[in-house]
Amino acid sequence: MNAEKLSKRLETVVSFIPEGSRIADIGSDHAYLPCYAVDKGIAVSGIAGEVAEGPYQSALKQVKYSQLEDVIAVRKGDGLEVISPNETDCITIAGMGGALIASILEEGKGKLEGVSRLILQPNVSAVSIRSWLLENGWELKAEKILEEDNKIYEILVADKGEPEAPYDNMESELLLGPFLLKENSSVFKQKWEQELKQWKNIIEKMKKAEDSPELKQRKAQIQKKIGIVEEVLDEKR
Structure with missing residues (x-):
């Protein structure tokens, strides 16, 4: 995997980025996702946020290698500390536990001003994210489930706005995902x-x-x- 060829998991995350977005990728690792999204003309600018020194350095190198320093900022900080209100309209967080993603959103609530879409890929406990979205005025718009390298991933897409449907049976749908339940894939x-x-x-x-x-x-x-x-x-x- 690199900035030219993403994993199936990250490619699916990118597929939900609205065209022309200013994105922030939190826990960006090598910054492959923002580099790819900007390079393909999907996003107009990007922020790669990383809390650990090693991945932060990797992200800096990748952005430089991709010659995107003028449109992608690499920032070191915890969670949404790396962004300012109204600086971005789409946030991606991929490859962490669901409870951790939910706590990043909770702690960074003030930074979500101006953000209209969240694309979240938890490794476990997607239920923590669905619950947080429901309690904080975000409507779940789409879900995907996929298998890659013998691991199963869920991707949740939410837009700002009071949650309406899709929750008919709250308990089972929060746990398993309303869209995924309907799709009922193998x-x-x-x-x-x-x-x-x-x-x-x-x-x-x-x-x-x-x-x-x-x-x-x-x-x-x-x-x-x-x-x-x-x-x-x-x-x-």
Whole structure:
């Protein structure tokens, strides 16, 4: 993967960037995504944000190599610290846990002024992001699920505006994704079969552990999720 040829995962993220956007890619790593989006004429400018020194240096090198220093700024900082209000209209955050992405958005709320689209690719716990969007005036517009190199990724796209549909059955749709549920792809089924297996293994291990109030609560949470997913998969068979 490089700035000329992105992974399928990042290419899918880029496909949701509105043409003419000023983008900010948070946790940009090598800055491949902003370089690609600007180079292809999708975005007019970019900010690559990185908190760690190594990836920050890699991003600087890549932007220089791509000769895009005049349109892509590489900035070091935590989360949305690297942007100012009204400086960008589309934010991408890819390759982190869903809970971390949600906390980055929560902590950087003041920086979201002027942003009309969020494109978020969590590695785990997309439910944390869906919940945050719902509570903070962002409407989920699209979702994609894909497999690449034996890993399954979800991509969530949200626009600023009071969430209307798509939530009919809040609990299952927040967990599994309203659009992904409707689409019911083979990758979607594969993901949740894998999750079920893991959760059931965890429950088995918990049975052998000493019961504490925390453990009971955790067990109840997992069993609830197992119930939701099993019901959905049974319906979709």
